[in-house]
Amino acid sequence: MSKQSVSHAYRAGIFHCLADPTSTATPEEAYEYYADGILVINDEGKVERLGPADQILPTLPSGFPITTYPNAIITPGFIDTHNHFPQTEMIAAFGEQLLDWLETYTFPTESKFQSLEYAQQVAGVYLDELLRNGTTTAMAFSSVHAESAEALFKEAYQRDMCLITGKVLMDRHAPETVRDTPEAGCTQSRTLIEQWHGKGRLHYAVTPRFAITSTPEQLEAAGHLLKEYDGLYMQTHLSENHKEIAWISELFPERCHYLDVYDHYGLVGPRSVFAHGIHLCEDEIQRLARQDAAISFCPTSNLFLGSGLFNLKQMKQHKVKVSLGSDVGAGTSFSMLQTLNEAYKVTQMRGDKLSPFESFYLATLAGAETLQLDDRLGNFLPGKEADFIVLDLHSTPLMQYRMNNCNNVFETLFVLCILGDDRNIKETFVKGISRHQRDQATH
Incomplete structure (x- = not known):
């Protein structure tokens, strides 16, 4: 278990699930999305804060380290x-x-x-x-x-x-x-x-x-x-x-x-x-x-x-x-993104539709709930372990072209589910430590 975490902020679009979208009155109750968000990770590798960049940036100490990812969405691992x-x-x-x-x-x-x-x-x-x-x-x-x-x-x-x-x-x-x-x-x-x-x-x-x-x-x-x-x-x-x-x-x-x-x-x-x-x-x-x-x-x-x-x-x-x-x-x-691609097709063959909100729930918080680890994993509630990924929305020319025609987070996530694969994973963090950077060695 090499490396130590240090307090750090990450800026990008941020999406995470709070509940099963099929269990709430409206889909919006089941997730949080910030088009320009900040995720603050403490030196124990846990989530400290999450919110809109314009609200969190003024509260950070001078010189606090911030990494910004343009054209990207941060989600739980x-x-x-x-x-x-x-x-x-x-x-x-x-x-x-x-x-x-x-x-x-x-x-x-x-x-x-x-x-x-x-x-x-x-x-x-x-x-x-x-x-x-x-x-x-x-x-x-x-x-x-x-x-x-x-x-x-x-x-x-x-x-x-x-x-x-x-x-x-x-x-x-x-x-x-x-x-x-x-x-x-x-x-x-x-x-x-x-x-x-x-x-x-x-x-x-x-x-x-x-x-x-x-x-x-x-x-x-x-x-x-x-x-x-x-x-x-x-x-x-x-x-x-x-x-x-x-x-x-x-x-x-x-x-x-x-x-x-x-x-x-x-x-x-x-x-x-x-x-x-x-x-x-x-x-x-x-x-x-x-x-x-x-x-x-x-x-x-x-x-x-x-x-x-x-x-x-x-x-x-x-x-x-x-x-x-x-x-x-x-x-x-x-790839969970490719797995979600096939999951969507399976539900279509059964006459149903798998929404991208439910897809990301299945791939993140539902897994934590299945494993009875949702007290520490699955979303970005404060105190949870900071396992997260940076999804590059411009990972291929086709992806970039299609994303330029998305009007909301529903469409953006759905395109990731259907066109996405390992090329979208710009960076993977485990308890606040970067363990994979695309095109570089994992460690």
Whole structure:
């Protein structure tokens, strides 16, 4: 955790969400936007003040350091609530749907992560790529090897990033090189928890890959592990693919549906994040809402693997917590802006429209709420940790041309969601420290 923060002010357009735009009487109640704003960060790397430049500038001491970004908007850093760091090197692998894709690409790739040295090399690439795309907080799968989680924790700690991960639990229906046992999985998880959980900005997630690859004994052990330590998360997959769901029914005929498998073993709760949730029955949706569990919406991977179209409107109607996941490597981009592009198209295919205000909510504050970190992340309320990004509105000739024809912040944000990518990320800050500057090295 190198470098120290110093008090500093940043001037640009500033946008952040205060609430879910679908939950307020008017969209304007859900956000704050300053066309010419000032964000003041203190020497602890936390938000001190936010407001219009003409009001805040006269209150700053003489000589107070100010960085001004023309043609830019500052927003909170993006929060990615589902991805797989060991799959970084296999992003854009051709031609399979979920179960065949795991066998053909995922398991052979993840078998390499028994090497700590190799895992550290990939972890560095993965975290630098997140920062280059403006993602400052991530919930990530490691591989089944304890070395993979150790490597990712170590690299994230050095960058002072907020990161949640855990070694995968997987003791069947996978090659021997990526399997553990219920006993070994819990023993290794405990060691990682005691070393890393709560260190800096790091958190541990109990991580059964999905119920297909864990025996009842391992799922039961995962449930016990979740109760052993305070503040643990649980992450897994749910109802991504029709063949997957059919196989779950064969493996667990005594359970009434897919979610019931996890619920039976004590894995459904307020700190549980389920990736996908495309093909859920009414009872599953109601149970997710009742138990305050969350879904990570992963549009690029859902389209890439041909899994289906997530029903965001239905989840919102049932008050299920939803945030956004890149799902790299089945997901096709680390960029939350590109992920929002695909999310918009998914909702269009379902006859709905995803507003840019809701899009930025999903990519920032909703992620913090999903992870129960909204007391410290997700927007610029005073006292929150200063993870933020500078979005360049003139990053390409087309972007500049289109932005010159935007009449309000709604249009500006929507253009970012549809045309935006990593080129828009001018700078990424983690707790007030610049960790990525476009066209320069990350550190």
